[in-house]
Amino acid sequence: MNKGILLYALNSEMDYVKLAVKLTERIKHYLNLPVTIITDSEDYLRKNYNIELFDSIIKRKDTTDQTKKFSDGHGFSERYVWKNSNRASAFEITPYEQTLVLDVDYVINSDFLLSVFNQNKEFLCFRKSCDLAGWRNTAEFEYLNQYSIPFYWATVFYFTKTKSNEIFFNLVEYIRDHWEYYRLIYQINDKKFRNDYAFSIAIHILNGTDVDLFDSTIAGKMFYTLDKDVLLKINKSSMTFLVEKEKVLGEFTGLRTTDLDVHVMNKFSLLRAYDEQ
Numbered sequence: 113m114n115k116g117i118l119l120y121a122l123n124s125e126m127d128y129v130k131l132a133v134k135l136t137e138r139i140k141h142y143l144n145l146p147v148t149i150i151t152d153s154e155d156y157l158r159k160n161y162n163i164e165l166f167d168s169i170i171k172r173k174d175t176t177d178q179t180k181k182f183s184d185g186h187g188f189s190e191r192y193v194w195k196n197s198n199r200a201s202a203f204e205i206t207p208y209e210q211t212l213v214l215d216v217d218y219v220i221n222s223d224f225l226l227s228v229f230n231q232n233k234e235f236l237c238f239r240k241s242c243d244l245a246g247w248r249n250t251a252e253f254e255y256l257n258q259y260s261i262p263f264y265w266a267t268v269f270y271f272t273k274t275k276s277n278e279i280f281f282n283l284v285e286y287i288r289d290h291w292e293y294y295r296l297i298y299q300i301n302d303k304k305f306r307n308d309y310a311f312s313i314a315i316h317i318l319n320g321t322d323v324d325l326f327d328s329t330i331a332g333k334m335f336y337t338l339d340k341d342v343l344l345k346i347n348k349s350s351m352t353f354l355v356e357k358e359k360v361l362g363e364f365t366g367l368r369t370t371d372l373d374v375h376v377m378n379k380f381s382l383l384r385a386y387d388e389q
Contacts, residue, residue: 115229116146116167116208119216122174122195123153126182126379131216133161134386138220140165148207152195170205174198178304183339184380185354186362199266199307200285203278215267217379221349222371228270228330234277237269237311238334244367244374245341245355256309257299261316265334266307267375276318283314336375343381346389351376 117139121132129151136147146167151157154171163169174195183189202213210229214220228236239262241253253263271277287294287310294313295303302309337343337353342364345352349371354364376382 115210116148118202118206118211118213119149121149121151121216124193124195126192128216129153129157135216136165142220142223143226168207184378185342197288197305200281203281209273212270217382218267218375220373222373224373233328234274235271236328236330238265239329240333242333242335244335244337247358256312260298261312264312264315266311280314284310287313334375335372339378341378343376343385346385
């Protein structure tokens with residue numbers, strides 16, 4: 113098959129399968145592309161959802177012992193298992209010649225991402241981003257640290273089945289398997305492996321001393337809200353948020369977006385909003 117989308121839905125206490133199903137419904141509406149889901153919870157998927165949404169289902173486990181704190185605004189947080197270490201497998205397992213990979217907490221509200229399939233590029237991801245709160249320090253999403261290399265997002269990325277991309281994903285896998293070494297070399301304080309970090313390091317290595325030799329970035333910015341913000345409502349193409357106020361703990365400002373794709377890091381509120389559609 114020529115074009116398609118991969119979604120990773122490896123369940124823990126957080127229901128990533130449900131997020132994947134809801135995202136796929138929006139993909140079908142806005143992008144009209146086949147979707148393959150990679151999951152460790154196929155029985156749960158088949159029992160509770162319409163599997164005809166998916167072009168194919170691929171079983172894959174993640175044996176990571178990583179945990180991460182998930183917040184729901186300022187009032188609630190829990191530490192859950194975080195199965196987030198296998199994006200490097202995308203090259204090996206994709207059934208498509210042109211593949212777009214999305215995190216399942218990325219909400220599609222437009223056909224913007226169709227453009228990646230028409231740019232004659234081997235690899236694309238977001239370099240620039242925009243925090244919808246508008247006031248927070250975003251340095252952590254610009255460079256790995258103040259002395260280090262540019263930050264690239266693994267939330268949304270596109271690739272084709274080429275030799276250079278095979279090298280890239282093999283390198284991402286190698287970085288993951290030797291994370292403590294690369295974390296120290298690149299002075300990353302966070303001990304958790306993150307695909308964003310591994311992508312950024314791999315792009316830096318493959319570029320050598322030349323900027324943008326390997327990678328090409330998706331035009332524009334990736335818009336996001338943090339898990340300190342709350343998604344209230346999703347309509348057909350609009351979303352309503354409460355974003356935290358500057359220097360006022362627990363108070364929020366209302367914000368509405370229209371025809372804008374958004375990475376919603378507060379998965380609790382995203383699940384609630386999907387339930388209330």
